[in-house]
Amino acid sequence: MDRFAHLPTLACALALVLGAPSSGHAQSTRAFHAARMLDVRSGEMLTDVTVLVEGDRIAAVNPARLPSGVEVVDMGDVTLLPGFMDLHTHLAGQLGPNSFTAPVTETLADQAFHAAHYARITVMAGFTTVRDFGGDATVALKHAQERGEVLSPRVVPSRNTLGITGGHCDITGFAPGVLETGPEDGIADGPWEVVKAVRYQIKHGAEVIKTCATAGVLSFEGPVGAQQYSFEELKAMVDEAARHGVKVAAHAHGTEGIKAAVRAGVASIEHGSILDDEAIELMKEHGTYLVPTTYLAERIPLDVLPPPVRAKAETVLPQARESLRRAIAAGVKIAFGTDAAVYPHGENAKEFEVLVRLGMSPLEALRTATLYAADLLGKDDRGIIEPGRLADLVAVPGNPLDDITATERVAWVVQGGKIVKRPHPAG
Numbered sequence: 001m002d003r004f005a006h007l008p009t010l011a012c013a014l015a016l017v018l019g020a021p022s023s024g025h026a027q028s029t030r031a032f033h034a035a036r037m038l039d040v041r042s043g044e045m046l047t048d049v050t051v052l053v054e055g056d057r058i059a060a061v062n063p064a065r066l067p068s069g070v071e072v073v074d075m076g077d078v079t080l081l082p083g084f085m086d087l088h089t090h091l092a093g094q095l096g097p098n099s100f101t102a103p104v105t106e107t108l109a110d111q112a113f114h115a116a117h118y119a120r121i122t123v124m125a126g127f128t129t130v131r132d133f134g135g136d137a138t139v140a141l142k143h144a145q146e147r148g149e150v151l152s153p154r155v156v157p158s159r160n161t162l163g164i165t166g167g168h169c170d171i172t173g174f175a176p177g178v179l180e181t182g183p184e185d186g187i188a189d190g191p192w193e194v195v196k197a198v199r200y201q202i203k204h205g206a207e208v209i210k211t212c213a214t215a216g217v218l219s220f221e222g223p224v225g226a227q228q229y230s231f232e233e234l235k236a237m238v239d240e241a242a243r244h245g246v247k248v249a250a251h252a253h254g255t256e257g258i259k260a261a262v263r264a265g266v267a268s269i270e271h272g273s274i275l276d277d278e279a280i281e282l283m284k285e286h287g288t289y290l291v292p293t294t295y296l297a298e299r300i301p302l303d304v305l306p307p308p309v310r311a312k313a314e315t316v317l318p319q320a321r322e323s324l325r326r327a328i329a330a331g332v333k334i335a336f337g338t339d340a341a342v343y344p345h346g347e348n349a350k351e352f353e354v355l356v357r358l359g360m361s362p363l364e365a366l367r368t369a370t371l372y373a374a375d376l377l378g379k380d381d382r383g384i385i386e387p388g389r390l391a392d393l394v395a396v397p398g399n400p401l402d403d404i405t406a407t408e409r410v411a412w413v414v415q416g417g418k419i420v421k422r423p424h425p426a427g
Helices: 007-018 108-124 135-146 191-203 231-243 255-264 277-286 307-330 350-357 362-368 371-377 404-408
Strands: 029-038 045-054 057-061 071-082 084-089 127-132 154-157 209-212 248-252 268-271 289-291 393-397 412-415 418-421
Touching (some): 108 135, 135 154, 255 268, 350 362, 350 404
Parallel strands (some): 127 154
Antiparallel strands (some): 071 393
8 A cells, every 4th residue: 555655645736736627616507698609600699698507518598587596607798609629739748849859758647747737728728628649648638637637628539649660650760679669559560450559549548549641740750741651551540440439530741641541531631731632622522621730830949850850841831831721712621720739838729810811711710620620529519509518618809700819818718617717807
């Protein structure tokens, strides 16, 4: 028993460091009143709106009468929106000068502290759900959030990303023998190893499988757009995941890798940096989502990148912007994702403004982080404010249909009926 004696002290330290919710338990019934509310499905902006919440669910919108004695929370001159969803985050770290040595200097415990710290920042920015690609640390974060131990978005975790030996999702840049990995860690070659890797990730908490269909930027392997997994490997991955009711998200920069992943049946292409007409048409034909992660092009700290990595970033990021512009114009399905960690966590909402700048309407941009994100996740309990949905709400000043940057100034955050952020009193 002595080896567990430290746990109460550690639990106290975690509560202090990680910022566990301090607003107390939500009442069983509560009403939220706001000057405006956006119906993201119809696009209608409703005024003088009251949302009745029972437990963690929305009970009614503008009910004829409120229950006797119910607490009414007046949110003021704000627009009420569904809680935002970011479908491409890395909560267990943040890009900086030590990132490329972190795999051999940090432990899983370090990653867990990072994840909880950045999770709090993310939910306070209005993101009540994330799909996170961060290994065991964010599988554990999901469970801690569900137990109410930390303030965090709801987490849909991937556990370890699948990639080829020596590829973008392997740990490269070190001497032979340093952090060599296998299928349990996500590094798998050939269809049967890939199947084993999928099964192992799902066994240990993955609710989505992420794979590296192509090379990438923040690694030391070859050309950024080179295809890495073959069609046969990708198809085996998608088919095995589907048997477990799990979707596959494919990191893919280069055109041929994007096409192979779409043909194999992945649910989403992450980044999608170099799209040609055929890739765009394939995505539309298959109903494949693009998760573009485009804001980071303006915010990535190029000066901390090793020269070969910086060269890849400077090559591919301008192409990614143009590809996204074309995808928006062509009507490719787009869901909101940012690659948070490549830029500072908490700036997630700045992705909205870039989507609008590249040709998307403000309403469509908001749908990418609500209705469309929920569709890609396969979760029908969130993404819109209506009875029966989770009471995950954000409130922003002004009208985001007139000024999409209002999403960057979140005043209120409600998660499961609990207020986790409110404006500070004046004075």
